[in-house]
Amino acid sequence: MATTYRTCPISGLQFENHAEKLMRWNAVAGVLWLLVGGITALLVILTRWPAIKLLPADQFYTILTAHGIDMLILWILFFEMAVLYFASSTLLRCRLATPKVAWLGFWLMVVGGIMTNVAIYQGSSSVMFTSYVPMQAAPHFYLGIILVAVGALLGTAVFFGTLVVARKDKTYTGSLPLVVFGALTAAIIATFTILAGAGILVPTFFWSVGLIKEIDAQLYRMVWWGLGHSSQQINVAAHVSIWYLIAAVVLGAKPLSEKVSRGAFLLYILFLQLASAHHLLSDPGMSAEWKVLNTSYFMYFAVMASMIHGFTVPGAVEAAQRRKGFTNGLFEWLRKAPWGNPVFSGMFISLVSFGFLGGISGVVLGTEQINMLMHNTFYVPGHFHTTVVTGTTLAFMAITYLLVPVLFRREMMFPKLCQIQPYLFGISMSILGLVMMGAGTLGVSRRHWDMAFSGAPFQYEWPGAAYLMMGLTGIFGVIAVIGGGLWIFLVVWSLLFGKKLDGGKVSDKPTPIPANPIAQAASHSGSNEHVNVPGTVVLAGLLFVCFVLYYFVNWKYLSEVWLLS
Amino acid sequence: MSAILPPSERLWWKQPIAGVEWAWIAIAFVWGMIMFGMMLYWHIYGKQNLSNEVYKTKPEMFAAKAEKFIAENTIRTEKGLNGEEIPVAKIPPGGDGYLIARLWNWHPILELEAGKEVKIHLSSMDYNHGFSLQPVNINIQVIPGYEHVVKMTPIKAGTYAIVCNEYCGIGHHAMLGRIYVK
Known part of the structure; x- marks a missing residue:
């Protein structure tokens, strides 16, 4: 297929025509799902806020199911497709492989997403995101998710194909850029994830139409989490890549060590899937040996990988800033970082919140015995709102401030509001995660309509602190929804009414990435020169101390409950 | 670069x-x-480890064993919301007790002794349920088709609630059980 290449005058990035259109459509579809998911978020929050309790039980469970599907699958997957096309075609400056297949994937995802949502809003499929059998949803609930998964698999295949095109057309020399390598990690995990999803959802679909008689409830949980958790690992790989991308574009940061960062991505590929096991720690059907082996993600190699990125990303930022001359004291590099640029501030808040809140809580939650203190409590959504939301979603929001001018050729409107948005959303969502974890620590259940247990044969009164935490959840949840809504408003408004920007030179041929002559490499400031990063060492030390203290505090809690064996 | x-x-x-x-x-x-x-x-x-003792079962098989346990160990009954009788079954120290999870109650009420170990057999008659003992805060998944035998030793006398914390449909929020520790 004939195509053209446009070189963006702002960024110097080169966009191939087909890839550019696909990125735009996928990104816009993602934003629309985020809008739907955001409305459901508000309804969920206002129902779980004990003082308001907006919806009746049946509607609450319907809306909660929609919230999970629309946010965790649809918003994130559509955006990730755009990220994959960007990381392959744009960063490698080549044509996109088989754009028709990519469009087929896109429309399958659109149709599947709508189909599943129709099933949910018809009210017959309030089975939650996890749809544990033997609770049954309407057949088109499962079919829709299967179509989305097939569409995503096609998109992933196009990504792999595009890497081959780039290599064949020699649009770059040497190894893949680190960000592309990270995206490749995400795509490899995605392939595994989608196959696991097919492995469970296809039989479940047959079961829902009566072709299969029974699906073992424990087996379902095990295979389903091969989809459910691994899909979150795609997000981790994707948003870590975006952290590196933003640090590179905004500050010109280079990785401290290509070897270390790539090695950490490799650890994700090798070990992250096993993390799925930590959803089954309080289940009857698995042995303690199986749980220990798997939840330690084979001895925490994947945790180690995240800790490495947690060091190398701020380290790369610090090194870049120090090269620019911000060398005073431990933290001048951080104080004088571009905090007024939402691309950077969003990325840095994402990094800190994901590390300190999402990361630490996730590892503690994933400890075999400690899991019994938190399993299915409000702690769990508290944890993942600081991974998938302040981690992934905030990173996607941050990169969008860059993509609107570069990809959509529109100037962002209301720059002051753009500056505020990452703080408003990132901080309120982080506090939301914390108070949710607080409520969960006190035992409050997730996916529960009424903490007063109306209609129950007995009474149980939660401690006052639990009600306080749930009230705070309501307040900060509403602020977070406002922060997210502000982002949607800013993006949509800018796309519709923002000042049109020059698209840049269009050519029939791609301009390859210039090869890096050895002489240039040697003279290039900083390529071999070592820069110390003492500020990052202090930050990493702080993370480690928090991690260790919180980890052992939970063992202390555990030691005080009833004896179990 | x-x-x-x-x-x-x-x-x-x-x-x-x-x-x-x-x-x-x-x-x-x-x-x-x-x-x-x-x-x-x-x-x-450590003194808090989740038991590995699990058997494959069927709802009717588990219900039969539980009913037998209730018939032999009921020490009194309590009135439910609609006047129905809810049995209180005492698990003798060191003995076995059964707890049925079903839409939407925990059956029966159990009575234990502080400091005495008992084996509680957990299973579900229908969907997934969540055994969430409050205010102790121990949470265990209950899955249909699996009989999970958990050894528990209460450490303090009192009245405890079993909240269902795995979503199980429209009556999920009312699925509250009770354990007495004397």
Whole structure:
């Protein structure tokens, strides 16, 4: 297929025509799902806020199911497709492989997403995101998710194909850029994830139409989490890549060590899937040996990988800033970082919140015995709102401030509001995660309509602190929804009414990435020169101390409950 | 040069890693090993480990065993919301007790003695349920088709609630059970 290449005058990035259109459509579809998911978020929050309790039980469970599907699958997957096309075609400056297949994937995802949502809003499929059998949803609930998964698999295949095109057309020399390598990690995990999803959802679909008689409830949980958790690992790989991308574009940061960062991505590929096991720690059907082996993600190699990125990303930022001359004291590099640029501030808040809140809580939650203190409590959504939301979603929001001018050729409107948005959303969502974890620590259940247990044969009164935490959840949840809504408003408004920007030179041929002559490499400031990063060492030390203290505090809690064996 | 361009050194894997990065990798690795070791340590010396004793079962088989337990061990009954009688079954110290999870109640009420170990058999008659003992805060998944035998030793007398914390449909929020510890 004939195509053209446009070189963006702002960024110097080169966009191939087909890839550019696909990125735009996928990104816009993602934003629309985020809008739907955001409305459901508000309804969920206002129902779980004990003082308001907006919806009746049946509607609450319907809306909660929609919230999970629309946010965790649809918003994130559509955006990730755009990220994959960007990381392959744009960063490698080549044509996109088989754009028709990519469009087929896109429309399958659109149709599947709508189909599943129709099933949910018809009210017959309030089975939650996890749809544990033997609770049954309407057949088109499962079919829709299967179509989305097939569409995503096609998109992933196009990504792999595009890497081959780039290599064949020699649009770059040497190894893949680190960000592309990270995206490749995400795509490899995605392939595994989608196959696991097919492995469970296809039989479940047959079961829902009566072709299969029974699906073992424990087996379902095990295979389903091969989809459910691994899909979150795609997000981790994707948003870590975006952290590196933003640090590179905004500050010109280079990785401290290509070897270390790539090695950490490799650890994700090798070990992250096993993390799925930590959803089954309080289940009857698995042995303690199986749980220990798997939840330690084979001895925490994947945790180690995240800790490495947690060091190398701020380290790369610090090194870049120090090269620019911000060398005073431990933290001048951080104080004088571009905090007024939402691309950077969003990325840095994402990094800190994901590390300190999402990361630490996730590892503690994933400890075999400690899991019994938190399993299915409000702690769990508290944890993942600081991974998938302040981690992934905030990173996607941050990169969008860059993509609107570069990809959509529109100037962002209301720059002051753009500056505020990452703080408003990132901080309120982080506090939301914390108070949710607080409520969960006190035992409050997730996916529960009424903490007063109306209609129950007995009474149980939660401690006052639990009600306080749930009230705070309501307040900060509403602020977070406002922060997210502000982002949607800013993006949509800018796309519709923002000042049109020059698209840049269009050519029939791609301009390859210039090869890096050895002489240039040697003279290039900083390529071999070592820069110390003492500020990052202090930050990493702080993370480690928090991690260790919180980890052992939970063992202390555990030691005080009833004896179990 | 930058994370969005190919590595400036073609042989990037031969570049040395700075000492501080090595140190951080080593810390992360050792910490992972400590966390791994903690789980094993707790299995040997800890007093809170989830039982591995599990049997495949069928709802009717489990219900029959539970009804037999209730018939033999009921010490009194309590009135439910609609005047129905809810049996209170006492598990003798060291003995076996059964707890049925079903839409939408925990059956029966159990009575235990503080400091005395009992075996509680857990299973579901229908969907997944969540055994969430409050205010102690112990949470165990209950899955249909699996009989989970959990040894528990209450440490303090009192009245405890069993909240269902796995979503099980429209009556989920009213699925509250009770355990007395004397």
